[in-house]
Amino acid sequence: MDVAPDLASLSGRDIVVIGGGVGGLSTACYLADAGADVTLLERNEQLGGRASVMERDGFRFDMGPSWYLMPDVFERFFGHFDRDASDYYELNRLDPHYRIQWKDGDSMDLAPDIETNVERFEAYEPGAGDALRSYLDESEYTYDVGMEHFVYEDRPRLRDYLDPDVGKQARGLALLGSMQDHVEEYFDHPKLQQVMQYTLVFLGGRRTTRRRCTT
Numbered sequence: 001m002d003v004a005p006d007l008a009s010l011s012g013r014d015i016v017v018i019g020g021g022v023g024g025l026s027t028a029c030y031l032a033d034a035g036a037d038v039t040l041l042e043r044n045e046q047l048g049g050r051a052s053v054m055e056r057d058g059f060r061f062d063m064g065p066s067w068y069l070m071p072d073v074f075e076r077f078f079g080h081f082d083r084d085a086s087d088y089y090e091l092n093r094l095d096p097h098y099r100i101q102w103k104d105g106d107s108m109d110l111a112p113d114i115e116t117n118v119e120r121f122e123a124y125e126p127g128a129g130d131a132l133r134s135y136l137d138e139s140e141y142t143y144d145v146g147m148e149h150f151v152y153e154d155r156p157r158l159r160d161y162l163d164p165d166v167g168k169q170a171r172g173l174a175l176l177g178s179m180q181d182h183v184e185e186y187f188d189h190p191k192l193q194q195v196m197q198y199t200l201v202f203l204g205g206r207r208t209t210r211r212r213c214t215t
């Protein structure tokens with residue numbers, strides 16, 4: 001299924017997109033590609049929204065994102081226009097990805113390869129390396145189901161979520177509970193639990209899950 005299957009019906013229409021962040025910019029691109037006459041309005045002097053850059057006194061600051069999350073979404077976007085993200089920017093994999101520093105002076109570098117991280121987790125808790133693999137397997141499954149059936153699939157009305165197909169796709173996914181509950185199912189060591197919960201900064205709070213995925 002395409003990102004916006006009804007776009008063809010907008011061909012020839014005049015459409016105003018308000019906001020020149022990545023959301024507005026990509027929406028404007030899809031609409032223009034579908035034949036709409038698009039005007040994009042941005043209140044700031046520069047485009048980019050939260051993903052913008054501030055330059056002052058010879059210094060350059062990233063105002064928002066530092067992590068290239070969900071690269072598949074970017075590839076899908078560029079792929080729609082028969083382009084590739086690499087036509088527009090160069091990605092360099094950082095090693096380490098990032099460092100977590102605890103108050104007690106301990107730190108952990110998260111590496112770009114799984115095996116290094118497995119070893120690092122194992123050093124904190126026997127079995128934590130395999131637990132990390134299981135955790136990532138479940139996360140991958142959840143991500144794939146979520147993207148295919150709940151993000152890319154258009155469900156404009158509340159009642160679309162009452163579709164039996166939604167229940168079928170959601171089966172096996174943990175939908176209630178906190179992130180703390182979730183990571184505790186995999187890791188006992190408090191530092192490993194903190195490492196795994198770091199990604200919550202992108203979600204802003206509690207996440208769903210209680211049961212381990214069995215699919």
Ligand SMILES: Cc1cc2nc3c(=O)[nH]c(=O)nc-3n(C[C@H](O)[C@H](O)[C@H](O)COP(=O)(O)OP(=O)(O)OC[C@H]3O[C@@H](n4cnc5c(N)ncnc54)[C@H](O)[C@@H]3O)c2cc1C
Nearest residue numbers: 019020021022023024042043049050051064065066067069
């Ligand atoms: C500090 C920080 C760190 C982040 N880190 C990451 C990260 O590492 N990885 C990641 O993937 N994401 C990260 N994000 C999130 C990511 O930046 C946003 O999800 C994304 O940029 C949002 O894009 P958007 O187009 O939806 O909204 P915005 O970027 O908010 O764009 C909205 C645009 O609309 C404009 N606008 C609003 N009202 C009007 C109006 N009335 N008229 C005209 N224009 C208007 C605004 O000026 C703005 O340009 C981070 C965000 C922040 C703030």
